[in-house]
Amino acid sequence: xxxxxxxxxxxxxxxxxxxxxxxxxxxxxxxxxxxxxxxxxxxxxxxxxxxxxxxxxxxxxxxxxxxxxxxxxxxxxxxxxxxxxxxxxxxxxxxxxxxxxxxxxxxxxxxxxxxxxxxxxxxxxxxxxxxxxxxxxxxxxxxxxxxxxxxxxxxxxxxxxxxxxxxxxxxxxxxxxxxxxxxxxxxxxxxxxxxxxxxxxxxxxxxxxxxxxxxxxxxxxxxxxxxxxxxxxxxxxxxxxxxxxxxxxxxxxxxxxxxxxxxxxxxxxxxxxxxxxxxxxxxxxxxxxxxxxxxxxxxxxxxxxxxxxxxxxxxxxxxxxxxxxxxxxxxxxxxxxxxxxxxxxxxxxxxxxxxxxxxxxxxxxxxxxxxxxxxxxxxxxxxxxxxxxxxxxxxxxxxxxxxxxxxxxxxxxxxxxxxxxxxxxxxx
Amino acid sequence: xxxxxxxxxxxxxxxxxxxxxxxxxxxxxxxxxxxxxxxxxxxxxxxxxxxxxxxxxxxxxxxxxxxxxxxxxxxxxxxxxxxxxxxxxxxxxxxxxxxxxxxxxxxxxxxxxxxxxxxxxxxxxxxxxxxxxxxxxxxxxxxxxxxxxxxxxxxxxxxxxxxxxxxxxxxxxxxxxxxxxxxxxxxxxxxxxxxxxxxxxxxxxxxxxxxxxxxxxxxxxxxxxxxxxxxxxxxxxxxxxxxxxxxxxxxxxxxxxxxxxxxxxxxxxxxxxxxxxxxxxxxxxxxxxxxxxxxxxxxxxxxxxxxxxxxxxxxxxxxxxxxxxxxxxxxxxxxxxxxxxxxxxxxxxxxxxxxxxxxxxxxxxxxxxxxxxxxxxxxxxxxxxxxxxxxxxxxxxxxxxxxxxxxxxxxxxxxxxxxxxxxxxxxx
Numbered sequence: 001x002x003x004x005x006x007x008x009x010x011x012x013x014x015x016x017x018x019x020x021x022x023x024x025x026x027x028x029x030x031x032x033x034x035x036x037x038x039x040x041x042x043x044x045x046x047x048x049x050x051x052x053x054x055x056x057x058x059x060x061x062x063x064x065x066x067x068x069x070x071x072x073x074x075x076x077x078x079x080x081x082x083x084x085x086x087x088x089x090x091x092x093x094x095x096x097x098x099x100x101x102x103x104x105x106x107x108x109x110x111x112x113x114x115x116x117x118x119x120x121x122x123x124x125x126x127x128x129x130x131x132x133x134x135x136x137x138x139x140x141x142x143x144x145x146x147x148x149x150x151x152x153x154x155x156x157x158x159x160x161x162x163x164x165x166x167x168x169x170x171x172x173x174x175x176x177x178x179x180x181x182x183x184x185x186x187x188x189x190x191x192x193x194x195x196x197x198x199x200x201x202x203x204x205x206x207x208x209x210x211x212x213x214x215x216x217x218x219x220x221x222x223x224x225x226x227x228x229x230x231x232x233x234x235x236x237x238x239x240x241x242x243x244x245x246x247x248x249x250x251x252x253x254x255x256x257x258x259x260x261x262x263x264x265x266x267x268x269x270x271x272x273x274x275x276x277x278x279x280x281x282x283x284x285x286x287x288x289x290x291x292x293x294x295x296x297x298x299x300x301x302x303x304x305x306x307x308x309x310x311x312x313x314x315x316x317x318x319x320x321x322x323x324x325x326x327x328x329x330x331x332x333x334x335x336x337x338x339x340x341x342x343x344x345x346x347x348x349x350x351x352x353x354x355x356x357x358x359x360x361x362x363x364x365x366x367x368x369x370x371x372x373x374x375x376x377x378x379x380x381x382x383x384x385x386x387x388x389x390x391x392x393x394x395x396x397x398x399x400x401x402x403x404x405x406x407x408x409x410x411x412x413x414x415x416x417x418x419x420x421x422x423x424x425x426x427x428x
Numbered sequence: 429x430x431x432x433x434x435x436x437x438x439x440x441x442x443x444x445x446x447x448x449x450x451x452x453x454x455x456x457x458x459x460x461x462x463x464x465x466x467x468x469x470x471x472x473x474x475x476x477x478x479x480x481x482x483x484x485x486x487x488x489x490x491x492x493x494x495x496x497x498x499x500x501x502x503x504x505x506x507x508x509x510x511x512x513x514x515x516x517x518x519x520x521x522x523x524x525x526x527x528x529x530x531x532x533x534x535x536x537x538x539x540x541x542x543x544x545x546x547x548x549x550x551x552x553x554x555x556x557x558x559x560x561x562x563x564x565x566x567x568x569x570x571x572x573x574x575x576x577x578x579x580x581x582x583x584x585x586x587x588x589x590x591x592x593x594x595x596x597x598x599x600x601x602x603x604x605x606x607x608x609x610x611x612x613x614x615x616x617x618x619x620x621x622x623x624x625x626x627x628x629x630x631x632x633x634x635x636x637x638x639x640x641x642x643x644x645x646x647x648x649x650x651x652x653x654x655x656x657x658x659x660x661x662x663x664x665x666x667x668x669x670x671x672x673x674x675x676x677x678x679x680x681x682x683x684x685x686x687x688x689x690x691x692x693x694x695x696x697x698x699x700x701x702x703x704x705x706x707x708x709x710x711x712x713x714x715x716x717x718x719x720x721x722x723x724x725x726x727x728x729x730x731x732x733x734x735x736x737x738x739x740x741x742x743x744x745x746x747x748x749x750x751x752x753x754x755x756x757x758x759x760x761x762x763x764x765x766x767x768x769x770x771x772x773x774x775x776x777x778x779x780x781x782x783x784x785x786x787x788x789x790x791x792x793x794x795x796x797x798x799x800x801x802x803x804x805x806x807x808x809x810x811x812x813x814x815x816x817x818x819x820x821x822x823x824x825x826x827x828x829x830x831x832x833x834x835x836x837x838x839x840x841x842x843x844x845x846x847x848x849x850x851x852x853x854x855x856x
Contacts (some may be wrong), residue, residue: 037500045498049485052722056484057477070473072692076628100528101720108715114542116554116578126544126554149714150544260558262498265722277707286570286577287536292529292720294480 003339004420009428012421019418023045023371025107026411031372034230037348038190039399040263041042041323045227051302051334055294060090060402069293075285076277077269081296085269087306089220089255090237095271097280100291103256106316107177107217108146108253110270113283114180114213115150116423120249121280122213125152134172136164138353138381138392140190145185145217154383157182159192161344163200172373177210181217187235188222191353191381195228195233196278205241207250214241218253222349225259227321231347238269248273257326258300259350260309261317267299327352327395327409334413342418352395353381361390367415373408431767432848437856440849447846451799454839455664457803459800461836466618466778467827468691468744469751472494477691479730483722490610497721503713504705505697509724513697515734517648517683518665523699525708526826528719531684531696535645536574538680538698541711542608542641543578548677548707550641553580553608558708562600562610564592566781566809566820568618571611571647575811582811585610587620590630598635605638609645616650619781621774621808633669644670646681650777652741655749659775667699676701685727687778688744695727747854750830752854755780755823755837763842768848780823781809788847789818795843801836841852 007015029249063078069180076082077098086093099106117132118124125131133147136159147154155172157163158336163182172179186196192423196204204216218238228234242251249272256268272280303309328345331354343354356364361378376394379385395412397405435443455619489498491506496652504510505526514521546552549579553559559574565588577584583600586593592612600607612632614624624632632644642688645668653775684696700708731737756773759782764770769781783794788829796803804822807813823840825833 041499042496043495048498049489052485052487054484057480059480059620061473061477068470068473070476070692072467072686072691074692102716105716112544113541116540125555126552145714149711258500262722263500264502264718265720283577286573288530288533289570290692292693292723294690295720295723305778330454395659 001337003337004424005339007424009425012425016421016425019414019421022414022420023367026414027371029372031407031411033211033373033404034398035396035400035408036374036376037399038396039267040259041319041399041401042315044398045262047312048302051261051298052206055298056303063297067293068296074288074290075281075288077291078293080300083266083269084300084303084305084309085255086271088224088270088309089253089269090223091253091271092395094274095239095277096269097277097284098267098269098291100294101264101268102268103219103221103254104142104419106220106254106268106270107143109180109287110208110217110280111146111150111152111181113280117283119213119215120275128178130178132168132176132179134164135383136177136182136184137383138191138387138394139183140185140219141380141385142308143217144383147183147219154245156383156388159189159194161194163194163196166200166203173207173209173300175210179209179416180211180213181215183217183219185219185221186238187220187373188346189223190221190349191351191392192344192350193349193353194344195399200236201236201241202245205238205247206245207247207248209250214250216251218251219310220253220255223255224309225316226313226348227317227324228347229317230312233347239273241277249275252276260312260371261299261302261305265295267296320398323397323400324352325404326402326405327397328380330409330413334410335416338417341416349360350396352397354393354395355391356393356416357420357423358389358391360416360423361393362421363419364412364415367418368412371411371415373411375412430763431765432852433767436855440853444846444853447849449525449843450842451795451846454842455799456801459835459839460827461832463824463828463836464802464804465827466687466824468687469747469827469829471747471849472744472826473690475651475740476730479689479726482729483726489527491721491725495721497725497738500717501720502721503716504711505719506721508723508728509695512728512731512733512737513683513695514699516737517681517697517699519667519681519699522702523667523705524697525694525705525712526697526724527718529692529694529696530686531647531649531682532570534682534698535571537543537648537715538708539574539578539580539609539647541708545645545711547641548703556606557809559596559606559607560607562597562607563811563812564591564610564612566619566815566822568647568702569808570611571645572811575611580662584811587617587622589622589726591622591624594628594631594820600630601635601637603638607637608639608641610644611645611647613647613649614666615648615661616653616774616777618649618777619773619779619820621777621779621781622772623663624642626664628668629664629669630673631677633666633675634673635675637678644679647682648681651683652737653744653778654741654776655679655745655752656775657742657745661775667701677703680839688740689727689730693723695724748826751825751828751833752780752832755825757833758837758841762838763844766845769844777826778826780825782821782823783819784821784844785848785851786817786819787845788851789815791819791847791850792840792843795846796840799839799843802840803840
């Protein structure tokens with residue numbers, strides 16, 4: 001097909017009519033599909049079911065250091081759980097603290113602690129007139145919700161194909177002492193699926209912040225969440241890169257098994273320098289006596305080590321791949337050459353990020369919804385829910401089946417076409 | 429024996445020598461006992477072992493509302509877990525939100541939220557010059573650590589045999605708008621073991637605070653933790669009492685199964701008014717997608733309901749009672765009539781609270797430690813770790829065996845005698 005913008009008004013009107021008919025047909029199917037969140041499918045959850053059998057009343061209730069996992073104690077996680085999470089994050093156990101079931105909670109608590117108590121002896125952020133975070137966009141809505149909820153001003157930074165626009169990041173971080181953090185999803189980024197290049201990671205680690213308590217919030221959410229056995233992205237270990245650059249305390253890294261074992265009942269962890277960990281433990285010890293060590297040991301017994309995690313993630317990949325491929329095939333079949341949208345083909349993670357023509361995203365998402373397919377709200381991938389171009393749409397293919405995904409993607413491309421045609425007609 | 433204060437100097441000196449000999453004998457035994465924390469004993473933890481078998485890979489992974497317990501979702505807890513925790517707290521499920529493994533974390537987060545976001549639209553406490561909490565003493569060190577850590581000024585309120593001194597509480601709460609909260613352990617109080625009388629609960633619920641955002645932090649930690657089948661304390665339900673008194677939003681109640689199932693892997697909950705719950709959910713939804721629903725269902729399948737909880741707690745009581753009785757017997761045998769200490773005989777909870785002569789607590793605890801028995805640090809039961817009389821000592825009999833408890837209690841009473849004699853000689 002030729003690009004839509006080369007069509008005449010008459011051609012566009014004819015196209016509009018035919019698309020409308022197609023849409024009416026789809027509406028009759030009364031679809032009910034949810035592509036709004038990066039929620040694992042049921043078959044993915046089934047992969048970890050045997051984990052519920054590895055720790056029964058017959059088993060030893062002791063961690064490797066002899067600690068009774070059922071009782072109080074152990075603030076930072078049992079040794080073998082620290083080791084497992086360290087291997088997952090490509091770091092060492094001495095950098096790791098294991099928490100409860102959600103890395104989101106660790107991130108919230110880390111920002112909240114900086115607000116109330118300050119970091120490494122610096123002024124608590126709540127005592128400052130202004131605190132700012134850099135937000136590579138499009139990005140993860142729940143990150144932005146944390147900073148928005150705590151009154152932190154967010155600054156959009158374009159996320160390029162190899163990571164955030166580092167020229168801009170360097171400028172803000174080195175010039176403005178109110179800039180205290182940056183949200184990063186460095187691998188299989190949410191939503192674009194890109195991974196940070198070695199150069200970007202090195203520039204990030206070598207930042208020279210105006211604020212002593214500037215921190216990189218490195219949400220390594222998809223560190224082992226590949227779609228392929230062969231084609232896998234690799235990123236540098238931010239902890240050691242920061243050490244090498246003389247900035248050991250500049251980063252907090254986060255990860256969890258939420259999309260490895262069970263989304264509600266996984267294990268989450270932070271990795272950071274010894275100074276940062278000692279600092280956060282001072283607050284942690286007020287907030288808890290310790291997290292669920294039984295679930296920590298359950299995870300270790302089931303996954304054993306990095307090799308076990310990797311093997312398990314290949315089972316996830318086998319289930320995820322057909323869903324991603326279904327969407328990508330339909331996008332290709334339906335939109336290639338029309339120049340009304342672009343997308344990146346990801347090698348991992350949970351999302352496909354679609355950029356529609358400017359001013360079209362909200363209308364596309366609304367049209368999908370009217371035909372029974374719920375997408376992530378347009379704008380959600382930007383701070384304050386405001387996509388300045390109204391262009392980005394996050395597609396979350398994980399929950400529906402591949403067949404449902406194909407159907408949903410077809411509706412999606414139909415809506416993209418309809419809204420694009422309307423915009424073009426308006427602009428004529 | 430006659431009271432120590434009736435002894436002559438010569439008698440005291442002779443006594444001192446004989447006590448010293450006894451102490452040297454005990455030191456030879458090289459005891460290694462820990463009575464510092466309210467930590468369940470191993471046999472108590474064993475009671476809940478079968479809970480690890482009630483949810484296996486063969487079982488239905490759905491909550492009563494059809495929700496897949498393995499996936500994301502459900503901010504406030506699965507319905508049957510809310511019901512169980514409501515029954516435990518003598519309230520209704522609509523008042524309850526179920527969290528992760530620790531009520532301490534809920535308490536910290538609740539105060540932290542009030543600091544950062546304010547309660548029900550009031551000014552965030554971190555924006556105020558001064559925030560104060562009333563602290564019935566002796567009380568729970570971890571409560572005091574939360575308020576101390578967040579820079580909240582703590583005011584001691586004497587804890588009487590039927591609850592806090594309500595005249596004082598009413599005065600502070602009604603006169604000082606900086607008083608924003610009070611820490612309460614209303615049943616089998618930590619450490620004195622007393623329970624609040626109906627009159628105290630009613631006066632608490634009828635407070636007329638100068639601060640709109642004053643809250644009672646009602647830590648119902650020992651709500652079902654009786655030592656006896658027959659002799660059980662009952663307290664009024666604070667939620668409905670506050671409703672009746674026209675103060676529905678004035679209370680946050682907390683409880684957990686930490687000392688019912690597993691201390692590190694239980695389920696914790698808050699109970700509050702609808703307005704408070706709606707308010708806290710606004711922050712909760714930023715902090716988490718939801719807590720561990722698998723562990724919630726595991727608890728429900730194991731305990732089923734209040735009757736199940738109660739039956740289980742009687743098994744705990746059977747294990748705890750001999751330990752408490754061992755301590756109480758030794759206290760009686762060794763100290764009765766000497767007038768160098770007093771204690772309350774508790775009907776539940778985890779502690780026996782001992783009041784030594786003024787200025788003796790620190791020395792007694794130190795002497796115990798030198799002979800291998802670790803007690804809770806003297807002063808820990810007071811804000812800032814400062815017992816103005818240096819008198820209160822918390823005894824935690826749960827972890828050692830009854831035989832060990834008897835031995836530890838004997839050493840304890842020996843140390844009480846030694847330090848008391850020294851004080852009396854000094855004062856002569």
